[in-house]
Amino acid sequence: MPRMVGRVKRLGVPAELRDFSLAPRHLSLFSYLLFDGPLSVNELAARLEIAPATVSLMIGDLSRQGILRRDPDPTDRRRTIVSIDPAHRPAIDSWLARGARAWRRALSPLTPAERALVIRTFQAYEDGLDASD
Template structure:
């Protein structure tokens, strides 16, 4: 079906009933996931067989810069050992670097590779999604953006609690 054909319109005030909103989201989410899965992985990264969790880790490093393993674990909501394993995989392939924190020798700081081609490949992989999110979220007020993010995070939490 073409976009919009399978969704009921909002009422005259632009409001949806909960039932209509649930219906719209149940129809939209599979398409969104399908499109995200079809986002082509740049040639340089294809051989790595990256999972969505790697994409999340790389997103954090791209947006936040060098980050301690413990902080990455907190952002990704996984154990530090899980992050260490992912970082080891990516480090072996030259996608990320791990170095000792000069201020605290017990901490590791992870960053994207300094290789410009690798950084460009990671950026290219994330760019289309980031551009789409910017376009959609720029049209919302700060309060609407906060509500949207809260709703998506709540949805993910509910799914995690029911599995």
């Protein structure tokens, strides 16, 4: 597990994004927006398991740089919907595609039951990290 996490952290930031001071912590945020589509700040905070204020600061910084967009929710103008700016979507997609392909290759030969076991194992590992000793 540490070796795998280390490899992910070493994924190089695409040349088109190098001037933006991006870090591995942005990968999860970009992953949710890329794979799940535009989300509200609160939805992102819940998925990232960090405070909405922290997510809001990160989104504010990335939107000032033009990487993310913040638009009013058309159904509720009080909410803000966050998305990847179309100009940067291809670079972010290519940055994350290698990991997505690796997971697809690793999981595709497994049966649905075996895939479920992998997911449960990761969840048990995560739960074990949260458990107090």
